[in-house]
Amino acid sequence: MExxxxxxxxxxxxxxxxxxxxxxFFAIAEWRGEDGYSEQAVHxxxxxxx
Numbered sequence: 001m002e003x004x005x006x007x008x009x010x011x012x013x014x015x016x017x018x019x020x021x022x023x024x025f026f027a028i029a030e031w032r033g034e035d036g037y038s039e040q041a042v043h044x045x046x047x048x049x050x
Contacts, residue, residue, distance in 0.1 A: 009041045
């Protein structure tokens with residue numbers, strides 16, 4: 001999930017203050033399942049296989 005967030009596929013829909021912290025998962029800290037994913041980024045990376 002961290003890789004997908006770093007690649008711009010999992011993007012938080014809003015800023016959630018106070019989330020995250022001093023851990024390895026900083027790129028995904030504000031993302032929640034309800035935020036979904038970026039269809040544009042998925043097509044950029046995986047378009048030929050869809």
